[in-house]
Amino acid sequence: MGKGSSEMPNARTNYWNPIIETLPQEKLSRIQLKNFRHYLQYAKEHSDFYRKKYKAIDPRAIETKADIRQLPLIDKEALRKAQEGREPFPFGEILGVPLEEVSTFRQTSGTTGKPVYVAESYESWQWRVEVWCHILWMAGFRETDRVFIPFGYNVYVAFWEGHFAAEKLGCMVIPGGALDTIGRINKIQEIKANALLNTPTYGLHLAQTATKMGLNPADLGIERMLCAGEPLPQATRRRLEDIWQAEVYDHIGGTEPCAWAAMCRERRGLHIMEPFFLVEILDMETLTREVDEGELGVAVVTPLGRRSFPLIRFNTNDIVRKGPGNCACGRSSMMISEVAGRADDLCKIRGVLFTPVAVEELIRREFPEIGEYEVSVDCKGITDEISLKIEPCEEVGIERIKNLIPKLSERLKVKTNLRFNVDCAAKGELERYTLKAKRFKDLRKAK
Numbered sequence: 258m259g260k261g262s263s264e265m266p267n268a269r270t271n272y273w274n275p276i277i278e279t280l281p282q283e284k285l286s287r288i289q290l291k292n293f294r295h296y297l298q299y300a301k302e303h304s305d306f307y308r309k310k311y312k313a314i315d316p317r318a319i320e321t322k323a324d325i326r327q328l329p330l331i332d333k334e335a336l337r338k339a340q341e342g343r344e345p346f347p348f349g350e351i352l353g354v355p356l357e358e359v360s361t362f363r364q365t366s367g368t369t370g371k372p373v374y375v376a377e378s379y380e381s382w383q384w385r386v387e388v389w390c391h392i393l394w395m396a397g398f399r400e401t402d403r404v405f406i407p408f409g410y411n412v413y414v415a416f417w418e419g420h421f422a423a424e425k426l427g428c429m430v431i432p433g434g435a436l437d438t439i440g441r442i443n444k445i446q447e448i449k450a451n452a453l454l455n456t457p458t459y460g461l462h463l464a465q466t467a468t469k470m471g472l473n474p475a476d477l478g479i480e481r482m483l484c485a486g487e488p489l490p491q492a493t494r495r496r497l498e499d500i501w502q503a504e505v506y507d508h509i510g511g512t513e514p515c516a517w518a519a520m521c522r523e524r525r526g527l528h529i530m531e532p533f534f535l536v537e538i539l540d541m542e543t544l545t546r547e548v549d550e551g552e553l554g555v556a557v558v559t560p561l562g563r564r565s566f567p568l569i570r571f572n573t574n575d576i577v578r579k580g581p582g583n584c585a586c587g588r589s590s591m592m593i594s595e596v597a598g599r600a601d602d603l604c605k606i607r608g609v610l611f612t613p614v615a616v617e618e619l620i621r622r623e624f625p626e627i628g629e630y631e632v633s634v635d636c637k638g639i640t641d642e643i644s645l646k647i648e649p650c651e652e653v654g655i656e657r658i659k660n661l662i663p664k665l666s667e668r669l670k671v672k673t674n675l676r677f678n679v680d681c682a683a684k685g686e687l688e689r690y691t692l693k694a695k696r697f698k699d700l701r702k703a704k
């Protein structure tokens with residue numbers, strides 16, 4: 258499919274599954290409730306963790322979403338505890354199928370503690386792949402695309418899901434894990450890849466490397482890019498679109514629940530993948546009330562159908578804004594209008610609530626001369642001090658970003674109500690990330 262020939266005139270080409278994707282909300286809700294009851298029953302019968310946790314709960318008594326909100330939440334820590342030192346190794350008491358049915362596993366990155374081992378039976382893995390087919394199709398991936406994935410996927414889930422789903426769609430999939438960045442750019446040119454799956458950080462890094470090689474990334478023929486592995490603020494997404502002259506798509510998910518919301522071609526918020534998931538967006542203080550449209554809340558996700566790794570009311574810690582429905586694409590699902598960050602990253606600095614995404618948003622939107630950056634907060638004496646180190650883009654000299662410091666400091670103050678000590682870093686000094694960029698460090702926690 259060449260540039261400009263991707264019009265999608267009818268339901269058959271618009272949707273991966275025209276029936277599911279356009280079901281009215283009442284029907285979606287009915288299906289979710291029915292599937293939730295079945296899923297809970299299954300988990301109680303097949304997983305020791307849920308057998309104990311839900312001992313007193315009768316799934317048949319759950320009739321409304323309000324009934325579901327009475328059930329306890331599960332977080333990453335509970336999953337770790339149910340695995341550590343428990344049989345069968347390494348999945349522990351969560352496992353929902355006999356061990357011999359497990360055909361592979363994926364694990365969390367462990368950036369916030371010991372990893373969680375997510376068991377996949379062949380059937381449960383195919384469930385994830387089908388969800389990802391919806392995501393890719395919604396982002397305009399088609400069977401004529403050549404999808405390049407510039408990563409070694411190891412045990413991390415998103416690129417495996419993307420790989421399998423792109424194959425199921427009929428795309429030609431090229432894994433680029435064994436190559437270095439220059440080798441990857443050469444491969445993109447050699448096989449005329451027109452689509453990428455990568456992290457936003459790597460999307461920027463790949464473009465920088467191409468520039469260093471004397472190429473214009475926009476000339477490489479990439480038409481679409483689906484980002485995974487990190488949050489993607491609107492400003493970063495637009496910057497990627499600008500550099501690559503391609504459509505750039507976001508989604509949200511995780512190793513435990515799978516990807517549960519993604520962007521359609523309107524690119525105005527994310528569609529929740531209903532009815533595969535029951536997603537509750539709960540108020541941040543009490544986690545008991547479903548927020549209203551326009552309000553921020555924590556996403557609690559139940560993937561309705563993953564038998565090998567049952568997950569009921571999983572607190573993702575993702576803070577999202579509940580959006581309006583009625584997307585012009587015709588999909589009927591509930592939407593989120595913004596992913597605001599991780600609850601674990603929200604912190605108070607000098608009494609002010611701070612989210613690191615605000616810094617990324619500002620830098621990517623207003624200061625394209627800055628390539629890498631790193632924020633750290635530390636307690637010096639009795640007050641918290643915030644440091645921001647900035648490193649220039651490949652084609653920009655250090656003097657130029659030194660001159661930006663006064664303006665950047667002022668804009669940060671306006672945007673966050675906090676004072677930053679901004680300093681320059683030499684080219685290549687700051688850490689480069691390809692997965693799970695960690696550009697914010699709270700050094701107070703280590704003390």
Ligand SMILES: [Zn+2]
Pocket residue numbers: 521522523528584585586587588
């Ligand atoms: Zn849409």
